[in-house]
Amino acid sequence: MTITLSRRDFMKASAAIGGGLALEFWFPVAAKAAGGVSSTEVNAWVVIHPDDRVVIRIARSEMGQGSYTALAQLVAEELDCDWAKVSAEFASPNEHIRRKRIWGSMSTGGSMGIRGSQDYVRKAGASAREMLVAAAAAQWQVPANECSVDKGVITHVLSGRKLRYGQVAGAAAKLTPPSDVKLRDSKDWKIAGKSMHRLDIPDKVLGKPVFGVDVALPGMLHASIAQCPVFGGKVKSLDARIAEKMRGVKKVLREENFIAVIADSWWRADQALNKIVVEWDVGAHGNASNETIAAMFREGLADPKLPQARKLGDTDAALASAAKVVEAEYQSPYLNHATMEPQTCTAWFKPDGFLEVWTSTQNGEASLAVAAETAGLPQEKVEVHKMMLGGGFGRRGGSQDFVRQGVTIAKSMPGVPVKLMWSRQEDMQHGFYRPASMVRMKGGLDAQGKLVALHTRIACPSILAVLMPEAPLKDGIDFSAVRSFNDAPYEIPNQQVDYARRNGHVPVGFWRAPGQQNAFYRECFIDELASAAGKDPLDFRLAMLRAGDKNRLVLEAVAKAAAWGSPMPPGLHRGLASIDGFGSYTAMVVELSVSAKGVAKVHRVIVAIDSGYVVNPDTCRAQAESNVVYGLSAVFQQENNVRNGRIVESNFHNFRLMPLPDMPKVETVLVPTGGFWGGHGEPAILGIAPAVCNAIFAATGKRIRSLPLKHHDLRKA
Amino acid sequence: MLKLNVNGRSHTVDVEPEMPLLWVLRDHLNLRGTKYGCGMSLCGACTVHIDGVAVESCSLPVSEAVGKKILTIEGLAKRDLHPIQAAWIEHEVPQCGYCQTGMIMSAAALLDKKPRPTDDDIDAAMTNLCRCGTYARVKKAIHAAAEMRALPGAARKGTAS
Numbered sequence A: 001m002t003i004t005l006s007r008r009d010f011m012k013a014s015a016a017i018g019g020g021l022a023l024e025f026w027f028p029v030a031a032k033a034a035g036g037v038s039s040t041e042v043n044a045w046v047v048i049h050p051d052d053r054v055v056i057r058i059a060r061s062e063m064g065q066g067s068y069t070a071l072a073q074l075v076a077e078e079l080d081c082d083w084a085k086v087s088a089e090f091a092s093p094n095e096h097i098r099r100k101r102i103w104g105s106m107s108t109g110g111s112m113g114i115r116g117s118q119d120y121v122r123k124a125g126a127s128a129r130e131m132l133v134a135a136a137a138a139q140w141q142v143p144a145n146e147c148s149v150d151k152g153v154i155t156h157v158l159s160g161r162k163l164r165y166g167q168v169a170g171a172a173a174k175l176t177p178p179s180d181v182k183l184r185d186s187k188d189w190k191i192a193g194k195s196m197h198r199l200d201i202p203d204k205v206l207g208k209p210v211f212g213v214d215v216a217l218p219g220m221l222h223a224s225i226a227q228c229p230v231f232g233g234k235v236k237s238l239d240a241r242i243a244e245k246m247r248g249v250k251k252v253l254r255e256e257n258f259i260a261v262i263a264d265s266w267w268r269a270d271q272a273l274n275k276i277v278v279e280w281d282v283g284a285h286g287n288a289s290n291e292t293i294a295a296m297f298r299e300g301l302a303d304p305k306l307p308q309a310r311k312l313g314d315t316d317a318a319l320a321s322a323a324k325v326v327e328a329e330y331q332s333p334y335l336n337h338a339t340m341e342p343q344t345c346t347a348w349f350k351p352d353g354f355l356e357v358w359t360s361t362q363n364g365e366a367s368l369a370v371a372a373e374t375a376g377l378p379q380e381k382v383e384v385h386k387m388m389l390g391g392g393f394g395r396r397g398g399s400q401d402f403v404r405q406g407v408t409i410a411k412s413m414p415g416v417p418v419k420l421m422w423s424r425q426e427d428m429q430h431g432f433y434r435p436a437s438m439v440r441m442k443g444g445l446d447a448q449g450k451l452v453a454l455h456t457r458i459a460c461p462s463i464l465a466v467l468m469p470e471a472p473l474k475d476g477i478d479f480s481a482v483r484s485f486n487d488a489p490y491e492i493p494n495q496q497v498d499y500a501r502r503n504g505h506v507p508v509g510f511w512r513a514p515g516q517q518n519a520f521y522r523e524c525f526i527d528e529l530a531s532a533a534g535k536d537p538l539d540f541r542l543a544m545l546r547a548g549d550k551n552r553l554v555l556e557a558v559a560k561a562a563a564w565g566s567p568m569p570p571g572l573h574r575g576l577a578s579i580d581g582f583g584s585y586t587a588m589v590v591e592l593s594v595s596a597k598g599v600a601k602v603h604r605v606i607v608a609i610d611s612g613y614v615v616n617p618d619t620c621r622a623q624a625e626s627n628v629v630y631g632l633s634a635v636f637q638q639e640n641n642v643r644n645g646r647i648v649e650s651n652f653h654n655f656r657l658m659p660l661p662d663m664p665k666v667e668t669v670l671v672p673t674g675g676f677w678g679g680h681g682e683p684a685i686l687g688i689a690p691a692v693c694n695a696i697f698a699a700t701g702k703r704i705r706s707l708p709l710k711h712h713d714l715r716k717a
Numbered sequence B: 001m002l003k004l005n006v007n008g009r010s011h012t013v014d015v016e017p018e019m020p021l022l023w024v025l026r027d028h029l030n031l032r033g034t035k036y037g038c039g040m041s042l043c044g045a046c047t048v049h050i051d052g053v054a055v056e057s058c059s060l061p062v063s064e065a066v067g068k069k070i071l072t073i074e075g076l077a078k079r080d081l082h083p084i085q086a087a088w089i090e091h092e093v094p095q096c097g098y099c100q101t102g103m104i105m106s107a108a109a110l111l112d113k114k115p116r117p118t119d120d121d122i123d124a125a126m127t128n129l130c131r132c133g134t135y136a137r138v139k140k141a142i143h144a145a146a147e148m149r150a151l152p153g154a155a156r157k158g159t160a161s
């Protein structure tokens, strides 16, 4: 059974039961074989139709970041096809497994979508182009190097004969791919490097059902779920007598650590779920709270025998002889991803022994593995349909809990497709949170105000310990917990970074730019040191960066764009941060005001980014805007508190997202210097917390050492 | 049995009168462009028009929509795209897109009320939340759509295919 066949099954089912509204469904793939003329797969990435339409396969997920389009641009650039005829489709995870992982990585995180696949997708485009040209040349019996290509039309230059890609695709597919291809210099790009309109947007503005929660299948049922509110707890007993009798309810499912109701609409399932009286065995963590977690971190910070994530020189000696020593303790709370689309998974155990899964996933291959394992089926007998994600931000990659649940639920109803969707409350209270953490920093300045020593102690949960417990960690050090300190670019002769891995019971995960809380700590503390040294924050940083350091270049770019050092209009204040990560270098200036009542308002954010290359400038700017908003929501409002072992917040009234009126002007300065490939999905969030807090210091004289800001009195000191 | 008028077509649904309109649209009428985000009138992902007014359908019992004109994202584009949709494409507003159908319905209702909205009008009317942070482009695209609509016979990009 191949996926092509199973897709056709659905088409048939849809037509048979009468079409129209009731059975409409939609796949994020190009229609196969329109008009009975079939398309040709020139290679795994490039499919060409006889009418020259080009379908480019995309292995990474689309969650708003735009790589669905940007990856297609990279392939199309080397393929030399007509961009107006390009569409994209997701590569099938099932086919990926059967064809020995032919599409490379399907994982979509770490801002890796472009930088992690640019080399092989460009080569796939270039290779297909060569094969198409070779096929045309063979037909004309001329050497291939006498042919040129423009927008998918091959011309034999001497004779003026022409063939279109659609005419030679079939012959090209039969040729042996070239062993090596030359990639185009970015200065010659015609499709890549341009702000092409995104391929996914037209469907999204029409409200086409493109997301995981939009799946609809013949006879499909709906499920709502409740997990033990205390992480790690289990179901002890339940009374579902009322729920079972409610309208539309088909089944109440009890599993070890969750209960679910399956009904004929999601609302009915959810209503019934709320009528179930459950007793939970909360396990060992029923008393955990913010206080016990803070105590755990403090104990970690006091541990005399911590592993070191960095050791340069002798910080103890340098601090002892420093002219001035500055010390500070900083902390941050847990944070939920709050993807606008809650977690969801549709699964269907089909009568032929095949399992089909539809989900919003950041890693189709990981979803397939979890689905197969949960179902007890070989991976070849499982297909995962990758849907558009209503946001990802790291929630839907490493943690595939929703797939495990969706498959478990559907397994209880063989032959019937069941769509699981979490309620917002469930989503808020069962995330894989941005780690809460606490750090102590000690910096030593010499008599000239130069930073000579920096000793950082970090108490922070390890994300890998939760999501990949088998991953080998050297000395137990998780990079995401120590980043920005263990790889700080500043030339400080004596540096030591100690790591106290303290996990607690709250599950932690990759939250947009994992480890970004360290950027807040480091860049605010650097500001504290600059002010203790009596230096301008920009000069203080520049003095610690070697000539040619890319951090220096973006700092200079942002300083220029923001006219750093020039007088500000009354009431406005600036803050600065410089930080690299996810392959890119960023620097940020925030301009804000603080009213007499202590209300801070961000007016303008200027961010400079060097990502080496830029594939779609407009998308890169959109990502900078997105990171600013995601970051500002966290800085001003968000926290997930722990009480009685559970998350306190339950919806957007107590976990607030920044609203439209608070949107500052965002100016993105793209300064790609070439020679390396950096990401865009995350880097621009790194500077936002420190730049805001440094501006608040400029405005009020108050140092902010914990977030969110809503707990601080910002009236002038 | 309840009779509903959705996007100019009449439908009969056999559901509880207290079922929120959102779920009638999504699970019973298969109009899945309208989204669930919070279920508590906090996010606007579920915004539809009821007699021309933007309403959060997650909190509206379906019985209260009987006898009224319900317009969802699926019915917004007529022969051409609605100017808001055209401007949304032109200015690349959506990122993940999940909040955008609600965003578009709110913006369309705003333009009906205020053909040339000011920034303050937009701030007041657009209470929809977007986790992807598309707000700057939402604002820009609303102004662009207002301009587009003010020009008689202005070319509208795209089609409602």
Ligand code: FES
Pocket (backbone or CB within 6 Å): B035, B036, B037, B038, B039, B040, B041, B042, B043, B044, B045, B046, B047, B056, B057, B058, B059
């Ligand atoms: S789902 Fe209706 S306002 Fe959020």
Ligand code: FES
Pocket (backbone or CB within 6 Å): A064, A340, A390, A391, B094, B095, B096, B097, B098, B099, B100, B129, B130, B131, B132, B133, B134
């Ligand atoms: S575009 Fe993703 S939530 Fe708004």
